[in-house]
Amino acid sequence: MxxxxxxxxxxxxxxxxxxxxxxxxxxxxxxxxxxxxxxxxxxxxxxxxxxxxxxxxxxxxxxxxxxxxxxxxxxxxxxxxxxxxxxxxxxxxxxxxxxxxxxxxxxxxxxxxxxxxxxxxxxxxxxxxxxxxNFRVLELLISLTQQMVEGELLQMQKLGHLINEEEYFDLIFRKTACLFKVSMQLGAAITPGADASEETLGEYGRNLGLAFQIVDDVLDLTAAEDVLGKPVASDLREGKATLAVIHALERGTGADREAIRTVLADRSFERVSHTQILEILQRHGSLDYAMDTACAYAEAARMSIADLAESDAKRALLWVPGFVTSRDR
Structure with missing residues (x-):
């Protein structure tokens, strides 16, 4: 490093x-x-x-x-x-x-x-x-748009259903990290002679985007509504299982799993409260697990640009992952 x-x-x-x-x-x-x-x-x-x-x-x-x-x-x-x-x-x-x-x-x-x-x-x-x-710019943006639409359709198919971590990461790559990746790749696409850097920059964007969405999903469960700017636990109410929830489902008791399944199926907290879900997630260390995973992806983003020439822009790129993982909204 x-x-x-x-x-x-x-x-x-x-x-x-x-x-x-x-x-x-x-x-x-x-x-x-x-x-x-x-x-x-x-x-x-x-x-x-x-x-x-x-x-x-x-x-x-x-x-x-x-x-x-x-x-x-x-x-x-x-x-x-x-x-x-x-x-x-x-x-x-x-x-x-x-x-x-x-x-x-x-x-x-x-x-x-x-x-x-x-x-x-x-x-x-x-x-x-x-x-x-610039054909490369168009290629990147067309592929990006297809991925985002596919991600939205896949998520709609899985609403209310249990998914595993592999499916979760596929979804958040398509819906969020792909645009981070392409935003980085476009910098290379518009710079003559920078083709060799596109993969490195894209890897940074992918890792950062995954970290960003995992943090978003944790904040959706834990942040105050006035800070978040939208109702808390919207994902669960919409039937979306995010990383902390998937972790708790894999490690919880039968009663824990049933409580989570109930919220996902009902798409409401009428039978099981948000407080009960948070207690389950905290008891199994699921929120910490999700944040640790986000921090690991943030660090992977930093590592991916280790060989980039030193500059003020590189120093700024090293700052962004910390901003992503420490924000409160």
């Missing part, structure tokens, strides 16, 4: 401030449509904020390779637009009422308009990417 120091949050922000602001402006510009409702929905979603971690990764990937092309700004907007489109569709599928502490877009504009707005955002992101005239 390199002895290079890990950047601080302030150093990372200072390094990327101007580029992230440019991406925000580009995202706003690209999401404007002649059809007013599309613009209204898109701008509502942009105003909802978010971590912008996917464009951040694309920026750091390209900076680590010495890329100064404006393509990094345009594609930063593309990956955030794709992510936003998935959130719109996820809220409709999950019948969610809130997102980031505000009413979800579908509660304001209705499912039909939001499905179409999400579709428009997908197509707009591809239109922007097409303007780059």
């Amino acid at each position: 390199s002895t290079i120091s890990i950047a601080t949050a302030k150093e990372v922000f200072d390094l990327l401030r101007d580029d992230l602001a440019a991406i925000e402006q580009e995202f706003t510009r690209q999401s404007a449509s002649q059809v007013e409702v599309i613009t209204d929905i898109a701008h509502y979603l942009i105003a909802g904020g978010g971590k912008r971690i996917r464009p951040l990764l694309l920026l750091l990937s390209s900076k680590a390779l010495g890329c100064t092309s404006e393509a990094r700004i345009r594609l930063g907007a593309v990956v955030e637009m794709l992510h936003t489109a998935t959130l719109v569709h996820d809220d409709i599928i999950d019948e969610a009422d809130t997102r980031r502490g505000r009413p979800s877009s579908n509660t304001t504009w209705g499912n039909a308009k939001c499905v179409l707005a999400g579709d428009w955002l997908y197509m707009q992101s591809f239109q922007t990417a097409l303007d780059e005239r």
Whole structure:
């Protein structure tokens, strides 16, 4: 492992401030449509904020390779637009009422308009990417979109059912980690002569994305609603078995397993309370197991870029895994 120091949050922000602001402006510009409702929905979603971690990764990937092309700004907007489109569709599928502490877009504009707005955002992101005239960029984004749609369909098939760890990791790769991976790979795709770095950067993104989603799933079970910005334990209420739950199912007593199965099948806490589920998870060390797994993937992300040339961007990439595993929302 390199002895290079890990950047601080302030150093990372200072390094990327101007580029992230440019991406925000580009995202706003690209999401404007002649059809007013599309613009209204898109701008509502942009105003909802978010971590912008996917464009951040694309920026750091390209900076680590010495890329100064404006393509990094345009594609930063593309990956955030794709992510936003998935959130719109996820809220409709999950019948969610809130997102980031505000009413979800579908509660304001209705499912039909939001499905179409999400579709428009997908197509707009591809239109922007097409303007780059870079086949590798298109290959990455097409494969990514297929994986994400397959992941959503697979998850719908498994709702209310028990799954094993292998199935869980396949799902979270498709739904989350794949976009982290591609965000990193795009940095190489827009940098001439950087083909050899794409696999390394993609591995970093994959490991980081898995860590990110595992932490998300733990926070869904444990965080306070006012911090999380949405109802707690939404996954269980939607019939989704996440890593801590799978761990407890494999190690719990017959009564423990029955309690968890009841919540997954009922998709509610009417017969078994959220507090009872948390007690089961804590008794078997399942929450700690999930967080330890997330930290292991975060460290694997750091290790995967050990051979990358030392730079401020690399120091920032070494900071991101710690941010991912220590956040509270």
